Amino acid sequence: MTFVSYAQNFEDVILFRALKHVWNGTYVDVGACDPEKDSVTKAFYDRGWSGLNIEPVEAFHKRLAAARPRDLNIHAAAGDVEDNLTCYVINETGLSTLDKDVAEGHRSEGYEIHETLVPMLPLGTILKDFEARPIHFLKIDVEGFEDNVLAGIDLRRIRPWILIIEATLPSQAIQTHEKWEQRVLSNGYEFAFFDGLSRYYIAEEHADLTPRLAIPANVFDHYEIAYSVELRAALQKAEESYTALLQQMEREREEAAGYAATLQDRIGELDQIVADRELALDGLRQETATSLEALREEAAKEVQRLHAALQASIEHSARIENSRGWRLIRLLRWPLNRARLAKRGIAARFGGHLKAAPARAGAVRSEIKFAAKELARRVALKAARRKF
Numbered sequence: 001m002t003f004v005s006y007a008q009n010f011e012d013v014i015l016f017r018a019l020k021h022v023w024n025g026t027y028v029d030v031g032a033c034d035p036e037k038d039s040v041t042k043a044f045y046d047r048g049w050s051g052l053n054i055e056p057v058e059a060f061h062k063r064l065a066a067a068r069p070r071d072l073n074i075h076a077a078a079g080d081v082e083d084n085l086t087c088y089v090i091n092e093t094g095l096s097t098l099d100k101d102v103a104e105g106h107r108s109e110g111y112e113i114h115e116t117l118v119p120m121l122p123l124g125t126i127l128k129d130f131e132a133r134p135i136h137f138l139k140i141d142v143e144g145f146e147d148n149v150l151a152g153i154d155l156r157r158i159r160p161w162i163l164i165i166e167a168t169l170p171s172q173a174i175q176t177h178e179k180w181e182q183r184v185l186s187n188g189y190e191f192a193f194f195d196g197l198s199r200y201y202i203a204e205e206h207a208d209l210t211p212r213l214a215i216p217a218n219v220f221d222h223y224e225i226a227y228s229v230e231l232r233a234a235l236q237k238a239e240e241s242y243t244a245l246l247q248q249m250e251r252e253r254e255e256a257a258g259y260a261a262t263l264q265d266r267i268g269e270l271d272q273i274v275a276d277r278e279l280a281l282d283g284l285r286q287e288t289a290t291s292l293e294a295l296r297e298e299a300a301k302e303v304q305r306l307h308a309a310l311q312a313s314i315e316h317s318a319r320i321e322n323s324r325g326w327r328l329i330r331l332l333r334w335p336l337n338r339a340r341l342a343k344r345g346i347a348a349r350f351g352g353h354l355k356a357a358p359a360r361a362g363a364v365r366s367e368i369k370f371a372a373k374e375l376a377r378r379v380a381l382k383a384a385r386r387k388f
Contacts, residue, residue, distance in 0.1 A: 003223040008038040009137060009197045010217035011164055015137055016043065017221055018162065019213035019366045025053035025136040028127065028160065030078045030149055033060050035067035040139050054078050056087045056118040057096050073195035077120040080151035085120045088113050097143035102170055124231060135160040143170045147180040162209065163189060163201040194282035
């Protein structure tokens with residue numbers, strides 16, 4: 001199984017090389033910071049180890065409590081006495097410190113610093129419950145407060161197998177171990193290795209581990225950087241998403257092709273319907289044109305017939321007017337008209353005296369009407385005989 005390193009300077013790779021034979025070991029992390037980023041203990045926790053995390057910055061402590069349920073996570077600072085101390089917090093960094101001079105140095109570099117009061121306990125007091133169990137390594141990274149932490153533990157009574165202590169000024173390569181190293185060496189520990197940032201010490205009773213700590217992380221440790229693993233996992237996830245997207249696009253393309261085929265079939269059906277209807281319309285146009293032509297011919301014939309009938313009627317009327325009967329009617333109408341004119345004249349001249357002889361005038365009119373009707377009957381009868 002490839003070892004995944006989370007520590008900023010591969011401290012966990014070196015420690016695992018020395019302690020890979022230990023199962024479910026125990027660690028103590030003073031200044032634990034984030035439970036994953038730059039963490040020396042994350043890889044061990046993932047392999048079943050557990051231990052104690054001491055962190056004065058509240059935000060990081062909450063993350064530790066959420067991510068490390070098997071660990072004991074303490075929101076406090078480790079030191080040499082029990083007290084309340086100002087913690088100079090620089091958010092989302094590992095630069096927060098209990099040392100005022102270090103904090104002022106960060107402030108001069110432009111960092112924003114928030115001051116908060118935190119409880120401080122001697123490290124030995126915090127580790128009282130760990131006296132009966134082995135501590136396989138103790139890591140101390142407290143940004144210039146290392147000497148105070150070491151002053152608070154009796155290393156003759158509490159014996160971590162390996163000590164790993166940050167030994168440079170914060171964010172600088174200047175070594176600072178002269179201030180506190182004698183506390184370590186005088187309590188039965190031997191110097192094993194300096195990786196450029198931290199110094200490693202071995203308890204005398206575990207001196208056999210020294211050769212395993214004496215060299216830096218290298219290719220034979222078969223490790224990977226967590227960032228690379230995360231990047232590869234993200235890449236794999238992206239590839240899976242891309243593959244899934246391609247598959248989805250292929251499915252959608254097939255669905256679209258099927259839908260297009262269905263539409264094409266439907267278009268063909270509609271084209272056939274249109275063609276059939278155009279054919280029917282052409283037939284209807286032809287039928288209509290034929291019907292209209294027939295109607296025009298019939299209308300022309302009817303016009304001719306009516307014209308002939310009119311001509312015949314005119315000729316008939318002329319024959320009637322030139323006939324003897326019509327002349328007789330005209331002769332009969334002349335006295336009738338004279339009578340009418342005379343009546344008007346008499347009426348105008350004599351007024352109401354005409355009313356005295358109504359019977360005689362009525363008799364004359366009746367005789368004239370009878371003669372006219374008789375003459376009209378005979379003319380009609382004569383015309384009928386000619387027709388048939």
